[in-house]
Amino acid sequence: MATEILMPALSPTMEEGTLAKWLVKEGDTVKAGDILAEIETDKATMEFEAVDEGVIGKLLVAEGTEGVKVNAAIAVLLEDGESADAAPAKAEPKAKTPQAEAASPAPVAPAAPAAPKAATLQPDWPEGTETRKQTVREALRDGMAEEMRRDPNVFLMGEEVAEYQGAYKISQGMLDEFGPKRVIDTPITEHGFTGIAVGAAFGGLRPIVEFMTFNFAMQAIDQIINSAAKTLYMSGGQMGAPMVFRGPNGAAARVGAQHSQDYAAWYAQIPGLKVVMPYSASDYKGLMKTAIRDPNPVIFLENEILYGRSFDVPVLEDYTVPFGKAKIWREGTDVTIISFGIGMTYALEAAERLEKDGISAEVIDLRTLRPLDYDTLIASVMKTNRCVTVEEGFPVASIGNHLSAYIMENAFDYLDAPVINCCGKDVPMPYAANLEKLALVTTDEVVAAVKKVTYR
Amino acid sequence: MATRKSQKVSNVSADELKGFYRDMLLIRRFEEKAGQLYGMGLIGGFCHLYIGQEAVVVGLEAAAEEGDKRITSYRDHGHMLACGMDPNGVMAELTGREGGYSKGKGGSMHMFSKEKHFYGGHGIVGAQVPLGAGLAFADKYLDNKRVTFAYFGDGAANQGQVYETFNMAALWKLPVIFVIENNQYAMGTSQQRSTSSAEIYERGHAFGIPGEAVDGMDVLAVKAAGEKAVAHCRAGDGPYILEIKTYRYRGHSMSDPAKYRTREEVQKMRDEKDAIEHVRDLLLSGKHATEDDLKAIDKEIKDIVNASAEFAKESPEPALSELWTDIYADEVPQSA
Numbered sequence: 001m002a003t004e005i006l007m008p009a010l011s012p013t014m015e016e017g018t019l020a021k022w023l024v025k026e027g028d029t030v031k032a033g034d035i036l037a038e039i040e041t042d043k044a045t046m047e048f049e050a051v052d053e054g055v056i057g058k059l060l061v062a063e064g065t066e067g068v069k070v071n072a073a074i075a076v077l078l079e080d081g082e083s084a085d086a087a088p089a090k091a092e093p094k095a096k097t098p099q100a101e102a103a104s105p106a107p108v109a110p111a112a113p114a115a116p117k118a119a120t121l122q123p124d125w126p127e128g129t130e131t132r133k134q135t136v137r138e139a140l141r142d143g144m145a146e147e148m149r150r151d152p153n154v155f156l157m158g159e160e161v162a163e164y165q166g167a168y169k170i171s172q173g174m175l176d177e178f179g180p181k182r183v184i185d186t187p188i189t190e191h192g193f194t195g196i197a198v199g200a201a202f203g204g205l206r207p208i209v210e211f212m213t214f215n216f217a218m219q220a221i222d223q224i225i226n227s228a229a230k231t232l233y234m235s236g237g238q239m240g241a242p243m244v245f246r247g248p249n250g251a252a253a254r255v256g257a258q259h260s261q262d263y264a265a266w267y268a269q270i271p272g273l274k275v276v277m278p279y280s281a282s283d284y285k286g287l288m289k290t291a292i293r294d295p296n297p298v299i300f301l302e303n304e305i306l307y308g309r310s311f312d313v314p315v316l317e318d319y320t321v322p323f324g325k326a327k328i329w330r331e332g333t334d335v336t337i338i339s340f341g342i343g344m345t346y347a348l349e350a351a352e353r354l355e356k357d358g359i360s361a362e363v364i365d366l367r368t369l370r371p372l373d374y375d376t377l378i379a380s381v382m383k384t385n386r387c388v389t390v391e392e393g394f395p396v397a398s399i400g401n402h403l404s405a406y407i408m409e410n411a412f413d414y415l416d417a418p419v420i421n422c423c424g425k426d427v428p429m430p431y432a433a434n435l436e437k438l439a440l441v442t443t444d445e446v447v448a449a450v451k452k453v454t455y456r
Numbered sequence: 457m458a459t460r461k462s463q464k465v466s467n468v469s470a471d472e473l474k475g476f477y478r479d480m481l482l483i484r485r486f487e488e489k490a491g492q493l494y495g496m497g498l499i500g501g502f503c504h505l506y507i508g509q510e511a512v513v514v515g516l517e518a519a520a521e522e523g524d525k526r527i528t529s530y531r532d533h534g535h536m537l538a539c540g541m542d543p544n545g546v547m548a549e550l551t552g553r554e555g556g557y558s559k560g561k562g563g564s565m566h567m568f569s570k571e572k573h574f575y576g577g578h579g580i581v582g583a584q585v586p587l588g589a590g591l592a593f594a595d596k597y598l599d600n601k602r603v604t605f606a607y608f609g610d611g612a613a614n615q616g617q618v619y620e621t622f623n624m625a626a627l628w629k630l631p632v633i634f635v636i637e638n639n640q641y642a643m644g645t646s647q648q649r650s651t652s653s654a655e656i657y658e659r660g661h662a663f664g665i666p667g668e669a670v671d672g673m674d675v676l677a678v679k680a681a682g683e684k685a686v687a688h689c690r691a692g693d694g695p696y697i698l699e700i701k702t703y704r705y706r707g708h709s710m711s712d713p714a715k716y717r718t719r720e721e722v723q724k725m726r727d728e729k730d731a732i733e734h735v736r737d738l739l740l741s742g743k744h745a746t747e748d749d750l751k752a753i754d755k756e757i758k759d760i761v762n763a764s765a766e767f768a769k770e771s772p773e774p775a776l777s778e779l780w781t782d783i784y785a786d787e788v789p790q791s792a
Contacts, residue, residue, distance in 0.1 A: 155597070181597070187627070192586050192620025199590015202575050203525070205597055226580050227587060235568035236558035237782035239575070271783050295785035 002057060002082055004073040010039060010046045012253045013304050017041045018066045019074060028056045036075070037063075042137065042308040043169045054079050123282070123312065124327060125319065131312040139281035139313050140170055140302070143288035144208060146318070148178055151206060154292055157184040157197060158210030158247075167212045168248060168307055194220035194245075198227045198297075201241040206292060211247035214263050214301065228297040229272030244291045246300035249277070250342060250392050251429060251440060253305065260429035262393035264341070267299040268369040268402075274323060275370040277301040279344040281311035283367055286321030294323070303342045324371035328380070332362035335450050336380040338403060339390035340366040343441065346422070347390045350446035359454055369399060377403065378411050385416040386453040390446055395423035417453040422446050468676060470744035472518070476675045477735045477745075478753050479517075480510035483534045484732060485761045486543055487706075490533065490550055493765060494710045499550045503564045506534035508705035511731035512637055513538035515678025516605055516698075519686050523600070527575040527588040528607035530565035531637075531704075535607065539572045543760055547768035555771035559778055582615030584608060585634070589621045589695075592632035603689045607635045611642025613656045619663075622695070626663040629694035633685045634660070636699040637672070643708040644716040657699035667697025673729040703729065 007017065018040040024030055031053040039048050057078040061068055068074065123131070134142075148154045155178075160167045162175040162185040175183045186193040190211065197207040211217045217224065224245060232240030250262035267275045274296050278284045284302070291298040313319075329344070330351050339347040344365050351361040362380050366372060381387050387407055389400035400421030407419055425439045468476070487505040494503050506513075509531075517538045520526075528535045536546050541557065549556025549567050557567045567577040575591060578584040588606025595602040612618060613636055625632055636656050640647050653659055657667035666688070670681040678700060685696040703725045707714040714722075739745040 153597075187620075187623060189620040189623065191617045192624055195583060195586025195617060196590040196593055196621065196624060199527075199575075199587035199592075200594040200597070201590070202587065203591040203594025203598075205594045222580055222583060223586065227578070227583055231568075231576070232785060233782045234558055234562040234566035235570075235576070235782075236556075236561055237785075238558070238568050238570045240785050242785070274784075 001079060003052065003054070003077050005036065005050075005075040005077055007061075007068045007070050007072045007074050008039065008048055009070045010041045010048075011043055012255055013308070014041045014043075014070060015308075016067050016069045019061050019063055019068050020045060022059055022063045024056050026056050026059055030054065030056060030077070042135075043167075044165075050077070052077060055082075057082070123314065124321065125282075125314040125316065130315040132315055133310045134281050134285075134313040135308055135310050136281045136284045136302075137168070137170055137307040139285035139311075140288055140307075141172060141174065143285040144171070144292070145174060145177065147289055147292040148174075148182060151292075153204065154206040154208065155182040155184065156208045156210060157186055157193060159186055159188055159212050161185060161210050166210070168304060170307070171210070190216050190219035191223065194223040195227065197243060198223050198241050201228070201243040201297075202231070202239055207243045208292065209243065209245045211245065213252075213259060213304075214247050214249040215259050215261055217245065217247070217263070224267075224297070224299075225270055225273075229270050232296070233272060240295065241297045242295040244288075244298045244300055246288075246291075247302060248304040248307070249301035250303055251424075251436070254431060254433060254436060255429075256431045257428035262301075262391065262424065263299075264301055264369055264391065264393050265397055265399050265402075267301070268372075268399060270370075272297065273370060274298045274368065275301070276323065276368050277341040278367055279306065279341055279365050281309070282313045282319070283321055283327070283365075285313060286319050287323070287367065289318075289320045290323055293320075301341060306342055321367070323368045324373055325367070326373035326376040327365045327367055328362065328376070329365055330361065330363040332360040332384065334360045334384055334454055335386040335388060336362045336364060336377065336384045337388050337390060337446065337450065338364045338366065338377055338400075340369065340399070341391075343390040343392055346441055346443045346446050349443045350390075350450065353443070353447055354450055357451075357456070359450060359456065361450060366399075374406060374410070378407065381407055381411050382414045385414055386450075387415070387419045388422060388446060388449045388453060389419065390422045390441060392424045392440055395421065395426050398423050417455070420449040420453055422449050468518075468679070470739075470742075473735060473739055474745055474749070474753070476511075476514050476518070477732065477739060477750070478757065479514045479538060480675065480732045480735065481753065481757045482543070482760065483507075483510045483514070483537050485757050486537060486547070486764065487533060489761045489765050490547070491706070491710065493547075493551065493768070498769065499564070500552065501563055502530065503550065503710045504531040504708065505706045505710070506531055506704070508725070508730075509637060509639060509672065509702045510534060511675035511678055511734075512635070512672050512700050512702050513607075515675040516633075516635065516682040518675075518679040519682030520603070520605065521686075523573065523602050524686075525573045525575060525588075525591045525595070525602060525604040526607065527584045527591060527604065528577070529581065529584055529609060529612065530577070530579050531609070532565065532567060532577045536567060536569070536572075536574055536577075539569075539574050541569050541572050541574060543764040544767040547764035548771045551768040551771070552773065553768060553771035554774045554778075555767060559782075560774040561778065561782065582608060582612040582617050585612065585615070585618045586621040588634075589625045589630050589632050592625070592630040592689075592695075593628065596628070596630055601690060602631065603686050604632045605635055606632050607637055609642065610636060610638040610640065610647050610651065610656060611645070613638075613659075614642075614651060619659070622660060622663040622665055625695040626665050629692065631689040631692070632695045633682075633689055634665075634667075634695060634697045636697065637702055638699055639702050639704045641704070641708070641716065644712070644714075646716065655699065657697045660695075660697040665695050665697055667699065670698055670700045672700035672702030673725075673731045673734065675731055675735060
């Protein structure tokens with residue numbers, strides 16, 4: 001019987017990919033292990049092998065096709081003697097496609113609600129500036145590369161950043177442009193290479209340290225906090241660590257408890273550090289450029305699910321975004337929703353749904369957690385009198401807890417309801433898809449919280 | 457402990473030998489004074505004295521050139537004095553005063569001098585080792601032919617990050633000298649009870665890093681070993697390990713009753729191995745100095761140390777506004 005060959009998911013967060021090249025043609029006999037095609041994911045080009053033997057009956061997707069959804073049929077495999085006509089003319093995927101669950105996140109990436117419409121974007125560049133669509137990944141690389149062209153003392157080090165082109169393909173092409181002196185593969189030794197990078201910053205360089213994920217930075221946290229963050233103070237201002245620590249932070253998809261923690265609240269607690277957690281591609285670029293120029297240690301918290309998302313990025317020679325300036329993505333009058341990073345996807349999606357129910361939500365993206373733009377959020381809460389915070393991190397001692405306390409102290413008389421914090425659940429991240437979804441914050445929870453504070 | 461010190465003084469001049477005597481004596485008298493001020497309540501917190509180990513830093517500084525860097529742990533007063541930092545500034549930092557190297561905000565364990573290329577003063581055991589390799593990384597990147605001395609103790613030698621650093625320093629041929637100041641006790645735990653290797657420097661062999669043990673009670677032996685290590689690093693041949701066998705006469709910190717060793721053990725070291733007495737003997741027996749010459753040096757040192765104590769008492773406490781300074785460096789320019 002004819003079987004369909006489906007577009008494979010080749011990474012935890014892959015939702016779609018490019019069928020770069022077919023290595024078989026219709027009529028070819030294949031056996032298990034034969035390479036059928038090259039597939040480009042957002043991270044790498046992978047070879048895709050046959051798992052059954054048979055004859056290639058039909059290639060359903062032409063090579064070079066972009067945006068092929070995971071689990072879509074890409075070819076038909078016939079058993080000996082079958083004719084290609086036995087295959088359905090238009091193959092329907094066997095497994096549920098991401099589209100099958102319209103309102104909820106895709107099964108391959110349960111942490112990712114659909115990207116909000118760009119129409120809600122209020123750009124912080126001059127009107128009339130040309131923009132282009134760029135993924136967060138590309139914007140991040142451009143930001144680093146521009147600063148490396150500008151300052152020869154900026155260099156990038158980390159695991160797989162050079163020859164492999166980045167474990168998440170962020171540093172793609174950088175080794176070619178800047179050479180091995182400035183794009184440096186390290187051994188798997190976070191504590192050691194982080195200490196070396198901090199020492200290099202003491203010695204006059206501007207290191208960018210990539211952690212393959214911030215989960216691994218826990219091996220190095222003494223050097224980040226005790227050495228990088230505190231030395232300027234302890235030396236009476238004589239020397240500090242101008243450098244950037246960056247990498248994906250928080251839950252990706254189905255990678256379990258040890259690879260899914262959001263460290264925003266941890267680092268935001270430390271005087272001496274600056275902490276950045278962007279959402280959009282333009283902010284990734286503009287804030288990365290600011291981070292590299294900043295004369296202090298900067299924690300730059302990225303998100304694997306956002307890497308592949310596209311946003312408008314201004315075409316400007318030197319686009320930077322200042323620290324400590326929040327961005328209002330939507331203006332509203334009934335409630336203020338404050339978030340940052342991937343949390344913005346829930347905040348914006350909730351705001352859209354609430355609009356249909358007649359609730360006008362103002363959505364604020366903090367962008368930097370240290371320094372934090374208290375003025376913008378207090379002004380907003382004074383206008384709306386209600387506030388909900390959204391983040392994926394653990395609920396105890398969360399960023400939301402801090403914001404609630406600050407708002408209570410500084411705008412108590414303006415509040416018509418207690419502030420509600422929508423956070424991840426107080427559990428280690430489970431692996432099972434349904435439990436993982438339950439452990440993260442959801443748009444439904446944000447909508448429910450807003451209805452609660454607006455007494456609807 | 458290696459059996460005996462060099463009796464020959466061929467690799468140093470009489471003046472240099474007198475300089476060693478003076479520099480080691482400065483550290484000892486300074487530390488004795490610090491201990492005294494601690495007892496009077498003028499110095500607080502932790503205070504780790506360097507008495508007994510003076511030949512290590514004085515010998516190695518004699519092998520260093522202008523621009524070379526040094527970094528160490530919390531037992532750092534001797535390193536600062538040996539690299540030429542002002543005793544007044546060090547003592548005033550110990551008393552937590554405005555005139556201290558860190559304006560009173562660092563204390564005994566956290567002092568720095570950009571001018572003298574002294575990068576601290578680090579309170580976390582072993583953390584200064586990758587930091588030191590990072591300084592060497594910067595020097596190599598900038599191609600300025602400088603060498604970094606990264607000091608750590610026999611206790612820190614059991615921290616994992618030391619070996620992570622050995623690996624990368626060898627891999628990337630960093631110009632760093634790992635100086636293991638083996639004073640035989642990691643706080644109260646002897647090397648025998650904590651360390652699987654009898655010779656710690658031999659651990660470098662696993663990474664292809666050359667090294668050697670040195671008699672740390674003999675300033676001339678330390679200087680000679682330092683010169684060899686510096687030449688190795690300066691030539692671009694990568695890191696070098698010096699395991700300098702030394703001894704601290706005082707407790708781990710001021711609050712250490714030192715019950716883990718006998719009074720006799722300490723006394724025997726002082727009587728038979730003392731590094732300052734050794735140089736004194738060489739100066740007198742070689743007729744490089746007279747008793748009166750040495751008395752003049754003693755007097756000069758005593759005056760410097762007394763002056764530093766006076767300065768440290770007189771210097772005011774930092775202004776209350778200092779609480780909120782030096783947390784962040786200047787703001788970043790927003791465009792090029």
